[in-house]
Amino acid sequence: GAVVSQHPSRVICKSGTSVKIECRSLDFQATTMFWYRQFPKQSLMLMATSNEGSKATYEQGVEKDKFLINHASLTLSTLTVTSAHPEDSSFYICSAREGGSLAFFGQGTRLTVV
Amino acid sequence: GENVEQHPSTLSVQEGDSAVIKCTYSDSASNYFPWYKQELGKGPQLIIDIRSNVGEKKDQRIAVTLNKTAKHFSLHITETQPEDSAVYFCAASSPTNAGKSTFGDGTTLTVKP
Numbered sequence: 671g672a673v674v675s676q677h678p679s680r681v682i683c684k685s686g687t688s689v690k691i692e693c694r695s696l697d698f699q700a701t702t703m704f705w706y707r708q709f710p711k712q713s714l715m716l717m718a719t720s721n722e723g724s725k726a727t728y729e730q731g732v733e734k735d736k737f738l739i740n741h742a743s744l745t746l747s748t749l750t751v752t753s754a755h756p757e758d759s760s761f762y763i764c765s766a767r768e769g770g771s772l773a774f775f776g777q778g779t780r781l782t783v784v
Numbered sequence: 785g786e787n788v789e790q791h792p793s794t795l796s797v798q799e800g801d802s803a804v805i806k807c808t809y810s811d812s813a814s815n816y817f818p819w820y821k822q823e824l825g826k827g828p829q830l831i832i833d834i835r836s837n838v839g840e841k842k843d844q845r846i847a848v849t850l851n852k853t854a855k856h857f858s859l860h861i862t863e864t865q866p867e868d869s870a871v872y873f874c875a876a877s878s879p880t881n882a883g884k885s886t887f888g889d890g891t892t893l894t895v896k897p
Contacts, residue, residue: 702883
């Protein structure tokens with residue numbers, strides 16, 4: 671299957687700082703990328719959908735000013751958690767889709783805010 | 785919107801036995817149903833998928849069946865092995881929802897050696 675690389679895999683940051691997570695499609699052009707958040711032993715919660723060159727579409731209840739998403743190219747999308755707080759600690763996962771239904775997931779990023 | 789229910793939430797089987805996980809969906813327009821395996825600390829990995837124009841698909845020890853009328857689909861794993869132990873998620877995707885996938889709550893499968 672196609673490869674989606676997410677970086678970093680783990681990050682620890684201090685409260686009040688911002689953290690950027692990258693999601694790259696390595697062997698295909700991702701017209702759409704999705705960002706998910708996953709709490710321990712729970713399912714994936716879709717945060718936002720980003721299409722290359724346009725603004726991300728956020729799901730209800732997700733603060734767009736807190737979770738900044740940029741999809742500047744067909745192979746890269748970034749999620750920036752701004753002014754992070756301990757409650758933002760979670761597992762963040764991206765997925766990328768070339769055009770059809772099939773989406774491939776990155777390895778996930780474990781964010782811990784201390 | 786789409787609602788996906790997944791059962792059971794936990795499943796324990798002996799090595800070599802079969803495991804079945806079932807999901808139901810609510811949106812009759814959903815036409816794509818992937819299954820993902822997630823190991824601890826990793827992202828979900830696509831293991832098999834099925835589209836609404838097909839009733840069954842098989843890939844070695846893994847098979848998926850789809851009943852469009854009843855709006856349910858199932859994952860079947862035969863000859864289970866300890867390395868099959870993981871959390872499995874079903875999902876449903878609908879063109880009326882911009883192709884976004886709605887996930888089930890997951891099934892924790894434990895295969896005992």
